[in-house]
Amino acid sequence: MKKPPNPIFSHQTVLLLQNQQHSIKTMKQIHANMITTGLILHAYPLSKILILSSSLSIPYSLTLFNQIQTPSIFLFNTFISSITNNAHLAFSLYSRVLAEKSLKPNNFTYPSLFKACGSRPNWFRHGRALHGHVFKFIEPHCDCYVQVSLINFYSVSGKLGIARYLFDEMSKPDLAAWNSILAAYCNGSCSGYCGGENADLSIEALCLFNQMLVSHVRPNEKTLVAIIGACADLGALCNGVWSHAYVLRSNLKMNHFVATALIDMYAKFGYLDLADQLFDQMSHKDALCYNVMIRGLALHGHGHRAIGLFQRMREEGVEPDNVTFVAVICACTHVGLVNEGSEIFNSMKEVYGIEPKLEHYGCLVDLLGRAGQLDEALELVRSMPMEPNAVVWRSLLGACRVHGNLEIGELALRHLVELEPETSGYYVLLSNMYANISRWDDVRRVRKVMKNKGVNKFPGTSFVEIDGALHEFVIGDKTHPCSDMIYRKLEEMNWKLQMHGHNPSTKEVLFDIEDEEKEGALSYHSERLAIAFALVATDSSFPIRIIKNLRVCQDCHASTKLISKIYGRDIVLRDGNRFHHFRNGACSCLDYW
DNA sequence: TTAGGGTTAG
Numbered sequence: 001m002k003k004p005p006n007p008i009f010s011h012q013t014v015l016l017l018q019n020q021q022h023s024i025k026t027m028k029q030i031h032a033n034m035i036t037t038g039l040i041l042h043a044y045p046l047s048k049i050l051i052l053s054s055s056l057s058i059p060y061s062l063t064l065f066n067q068i069q070t071p072s073i074f075l076f077n078t079f080i081s082s083i084t085n086n087a088h089l090a091f092s093l094y095s096r097v098l099a100e101k102s103l104k105p106n107n108f109t110y111p112s113l114f115k116a117c118g119s120r121p122n123w124f125r126h127g128r129a130l131h132g133h134v135f136k137f138i139e140p141h142c143d144c145y146v147q148v149s150l151i152n153f154y155s156v157s158g159k160l161g162i163a164r165y166l167f168d169e170m171s172k173p174d175l176a177a178w179n180s181i182l183a184a185y186c187n188g189s190c191s192g193y194c195g196g197e198n199a200d201l202s203i204e205a206l207c208l209f210n211q212m213l214v215s216h217v218r219p220n221e222k223t224l225v226a227i228i229g230a231c232a233d234l235g236a237l238c239n240g241v242w243s244h245a246y247v248l249r250s251n252l253k254m255n256h257f258v259a260t261a262l263i264d265m266y267a268k269f270g271y272l273d274l275a276d277q278l279f280d281q282m283s284h285k286d287a288l289c290y291n292v293m294i295r296g297l298a299l300h301g302h303g304h305r306a307i308g309l310f311q312r313m314r315e316e317g318v319e320p321d322n323v324t325f326v327a328v329i330c331a332c333t334h335v336g337l338v339n340e341g342s343e344i345f346n347s348m349k350e351v352y353g354i355e356p357k358l359e360h361y362g363c364l365v366d367l368l369g370r371a372g373q374l375d376e377a378l379e380l381v382r383s384m385p386m387e388p389n390a391v392v393w394r395s396l397l398g399a400c401r402v403h404g405n406l407e408i409g410e411l412a413l414r415h416l417v418e419l420e421p422e423t424s425g426y427y428v429l430l431s432n433m434y435a436n437i438s439r440w441d442d443v444r445r446v447r448k449v450m451k452n453k454g455v456n457k458f459p460g461t462s463f464v465e466i467d468g469a470l471h472e473f474v475i476g477d478k479t480h481p482c483s484d485m486i487y488r489k490l491e492e493m494n495w496k497l498q499m500h501g502h503n504p505s506t507k508e509v510l511f512d513i514e515d516e517e518k519e520g521a522l523s524y525h526s527e528r529l530a531i532a533f534a535l536v537a538t539d540s541s542f543p544i545r546i547i548k549n550l551r552v553c554q555d556c557h558a559s560t561k562l563i564s565k566i567y568g569r570d571i572v573l574r575d576g577n578r579f580h581h582f583r584n585g586a587c588s589c590l591d592y593w
Numbered sequence: 594t595t596a597g598g599g600t601t602a603g
Contacts (some may be wrong), residue, residue, distance in 0.1 A: 291601095
């Protein structure tokens with residue numbers, strides 16, 4: 001016989017709790033009503049008021065919870081899951097569960113707790129201890145939610161290997177599990193916690209996606225957001241366009257997340273018109289999508305359009321955030337709008353109440369430096385409220401090299417050598433700087449310091465990929481088997497083998513391949529030699545792909561930009577951190593210089 | 594009839 005429906009579930013107050021948005025005032029009224037009607041004694045309505053009250057006032061919800069005589073594990077789980085952004089409270093509730101003999105944590109207890117751990121820095125050890133509890137109290141393999149929450153916890157804690165192990169342990173990963181592991185690889189490739197393997201992480205994400213399709217798990221919007229991000233990081237145009245097409249043909253929703261990821265991807269590829277089209281189609285534009293579009297425009301040298309979009313953002317009442325200002329000040333830098341950039345920097349605090357961070361000061365140093373205002377840039381570095389990092393000093397150094405200011409350049413290099421003593425490139429730059437003005441004693445001194453410190457043990461190498469084969473070039477290796485061929489070809493093409501530079505009238509590209517007269521000047525960079533090789537060895541229109549074992553230095557960055565513009569060739573430089581995609585004189589990697 | 598996991602820029 002069918003049981004009659006329980007009148008509690010159709011009670012007017014319970015329906016009110018479920019169906020409407022409430023203020024603290026109406027929530028208190030409902031609470032009072034529940035006490036008078038006796039509904040407060042029933043677990044289901046109690047769980048609903050707990051969820052509601054914790055979203056409005058944590059102290060109120062805690063008082064409410066503490067009034068429950070003997071809360072069941074169901075009520076503990078409900079309350080813990082509603083306060084995961086308060087990890088301390090979540091864990092104190094969990095310890096009450098452990099202390100109570102009549103209670104035992106279950107499958108529903110752990111996902112929220114792992115979420116709470118992952119959301120706080122330095123809580124890794126708590127999460128790891130909690131993982132032990134999972135084995136003690138439940139059977140983790142039986143529950144997908146627990147497994148996924150563990151994968152996420154380890155991935156946000158930077159333990160991608162453990163996350164992958166747990167994923168591989170799953171006999172039949174569901175959609176959320178696939179999305180978690182894909183996001184883990186994609187976020188890992190962005191945050192850079194895996195050193196030189198970032199690009200490999202994005203490639204692995206694409207491989208995993210392939211496996212997902214093969215195992216007949218149907219991707220959703222979250223999946224595609226991760227994959228589009230991986231394509232953007234890799235500069236994988238074909239895969240990126242395929243992903244866009246997949247969204248359309250699979251009737252996935254072009255929601256905020258998907259659209260923003262696509263805008264970012266097309267902007268990074270340099271397809272600003274496509275990015276702009278998608279941007280215009282977005283019904284509601286938030287700060288995030290403005291940021292990616294502004295950044296995209298700034299990256300590709302459309303500074304004025306970027307600033308125009310920033311104006312539009314303000315006119316439409318969208319509040320800029322700290323990322324917006326990084327993008328806008330960089331846009332000003334690229335078109336030399338020093339006053340506008342400085343004003344925007346000042347408006348951060350005065351108008352928007354946003355305290356400028358290190359990266360904003362870095363942008364301003366770059367803005368002033370590139371405009372040749374080196375004394376002002378140095379003054380700013382000295383007066384900024386936080387300790388300048390290597391990025392800031394590198395900006396200043398870059399400006400000094402462009403504007404030929406040895407004094408400040410030397411100062412910047414000294415700081416860089418101190419901050420990153422293992423980076424041989426700084427010693428090399430310092431040495432070259434002295435060599436350029438024939439201060440040979442200083443050249444020898446720097447070389448001696450290098451030798452004493454044991455830096456530069458590992459020469460920089462670049463690999464250039466031509467027709468699927470990798471050719472290796474080592475910094476300063478004049479005996480490379482390709483060198484003669486490159487020299488001959490370059491001479492045929494009437495290229496000068498000197499310091500890098502560019503003569504717009506003759507279209508000469510000047511490589512600093514070697515200069516015997518300059519004693520002590522280090523010879524050409526391997527990536528430049530590799531590019532030269534690729535240019536002379538292939539006429540195909542495919543991007544020249546170069547893989548480096550050292551960071552792309554400023555010299556190389558500048559000359560590669562130039563070569564991409566003059567020869568109309570896309571060049572992709574991959575270093576330990578990421579891909580730098582050069583197209584028509586612009587590079588889609590702004591964070592370097 | 595109740596509770597838990599996965600998405601966007603730097």
